[in-house]
Amino acid sequence: MVPDGYRFSRVFDTRWNDNDVYGHLNNTTHYAAMDTTITSWLIETAGLRSTADAAMAVVVSSSCTYLASVSFPESLLVGLRAGRIGTTSVTWELGLYAESTGSLVATGQFVHVFVDSATQRPVPIPLAVRDAIEAQLVVSAC
Amino acid sequence: MVPDGYRFSRVFDTRWNDNDVYGHLNNTTHYAAMDTTITSWLIETAGLRSTADAAMAVVVSSSCTYLASVSFPESLLVGLRAGRIGTTSVTWELGLYAESTGSLVATGQFVHVFVDSATQRPVPIPLAVRDAIEAQLVVSAC
């Protein structure tokens, strides 16, 4: 089930070695959860191919706000929506929930810029990807 | 579904950053998959508590044989059974399968020794854990 305010979601299973000395998921794990959710949507839904395409998505910034600690073997349910969509970049907005209880664990953002694989210079978001984002990940204002 | 020859199985989802430069799961990921499968069985089925118990399970050896490469976003289905069960140690035998096709990707072994949390000296496998292993993870000879 997609959490309120998001348009897509995916379960992110945790691992024994994600727990740190305090017995909670280390803070880097939340970024792996967000990175994996965005990338799987890009590959599986928007058809981006990680190596074959001329344009690749590069992370230029990311952030996370941690609201509650959570531990393996709990899974995360990661909600995804698109924020600002520019010519060459997109802001992803994410919510991380404890799967068993539905309580919010963290929120975060990633900004991807699309660049030419060869030159590394920014290029427009590939049309098929932009169309998929607009059709499936934008939260419409009421 | 538990793969042939195993008694328990658990899906292990892969992550975008598990793929290395060659576009395949890095070889360390398979150990995280085996470690997570065994530990989740110990916690969720055998009732071992990672910090509260007097006895803890320490890995003394591990190995893996890689048969085929596999890539995110493919998930692994990890089969588990018990091999040799000694007084203080147990050998876990695992099979890693591509979840979507069922084809075998790798096989591996872990040996855990139970030690006293305070002294780090070997102690007998806790009775409840031994009973659960014998009842649920041993493959009976025909």
Next chain:
Amino acid sequence: MVPDGYRFSRVFDTRWNDNDVYGHLNNTTHYAAMDTTITSWLIETAGLRSTADAAMAVVVSSSCTYLASVSFPESLLVGLRAGRIGTTSVTWELGLYAESTGSLVATGQFVHVFVDSATQRPVPIPLAVRDAIEAQLVVSAC
């Protein structure tokens, strides 16, 4: 050598499996670099003990701005300074440099809140830690 504008630095070696499909450090690695730098300073310089102390440091937010890609086997030189110091929280500011060239790769922030290990409620920064931060990590205005 501590980079300009920082008060402490530590080398963070990268690993083969930090490189992702694009042949660059995956974006989560930069957080491991920042987390490790802060924690090692807290343990080795400020004397925080990860499990024995009543107060523990919990991450409440983090962010990173990526300026250039970098690849294993390059090491990172991570510069650290203190930003805002509150009663119960501290903001860490970090700069990540390619060790071999000194060029800036990324900048980031972590906010730690100190909490009581038992109750998880915010507590004042332990005095010895606060003193060490003020003496060693604050960048004085001229």
Next chain:
Amino acid sequence: MVPDGYRFSRVFDTRWNDNDVYGHLNNTTHYAAMDTTITSWLIETAGLRSTADAAMAVVVSSSCTYLASVSFPESLLVGLRAGRIGTTSVTWELGLYAESTGSLVATGQFVHVFVDSATQRPVPIPLAVRDAIEAQLVVSAC
């Protein structure tokens, strides 16, 4: 300093999130240490290029025996030597030591098979790599 019985060594720094709930390096970290040591030797000394070469090294098996636990912020000193060298494969033998004390923490093995990047079929070890292994990593019998 190269540990007794090995021909090459490299320091492997640990990370805060390598420590698991027990406060020790999780068992998967030792494989990252071995993988990183072998690969850095192949890239930096033997001149293997991870993506440009026709032949790539694929892990077909690995194993580790754990002798003592160790914790971040301790670094590992990883010793490397060549074991059996076949036509298409090489066995790497490794020793992992606590850098501060020199005490042995673990020993391990990796077997690499060289395969054609396009066909994934085994190919002879590239001559320059074989020469470097024989000149620099073989322990001669007395």
